[in-house]
Amino acid sequence: MIYAYAKITVTNPEALVEYRDVASAALAKHGGKVESASREFTVLDGAPDLPNVCALLSFPDKSAAIAWSKDPELADVHALRRSAGASDILLLG
Numbered sequence: 001m002i003y004a005y006a007k008i009t010v011t012n013p014e015a016l017v018e019y020r021d022v023a024s025a026a027l028a029k030h031g032g033k034v035e036s037a038s039r040e041f042t043v044l045d046g047a048p049d050l051p052n053v054c055a056l057l058s059f060p061d062k063s064a065a066i067a068w069s070k071d072p073e074l075a076d077v078h079a080l081r082r083s084a085g086a087s088d089i090l091l092l093g
Helices: 013-028 062-070 072-083
Strands: 002-010 033-038 053-059 085-092
Touching: 002 013, 002 062, 013 033, 013 072, 053 062, 062 072, 062 085
Parallel strands: none
Antiparallel strands: 002 053, 002 085, 033 053
16 A cells, blocks of 8 residues: 545635546546545644645555556546646655
8 A cells, every 4th residue: 555645725626526526436446546635734843835725645655656646538537636736646655
C-alpha cells in the first residue's frame, strides 16, 4: 500500500462538486480510494500554505498510482479537478 496527499485551493466550487461525482470511480480503476478528506485543518508545525480541501489517497502500489495519474482515459477527470482550483498531489514513498 502506498499513499498520496492531495490538496486543492478551490476557486470553482461547482467544478469540485462535479469532480467528486467521478473521482471515486476514477481512483477505483487503478485500485485507489480516498482514505480521508477534510476541509478543516490544524497546523501542528510551520506555516504551510493551507488549501480548502485535502485528501489522503491510497493505492495498491506506486505503479498503480502513476497509472492513475497518467491514464489517458482519465484525462477529463484530472482536467475537471484542475478546473476546480490549484491542485497538488504528492506520492508518499
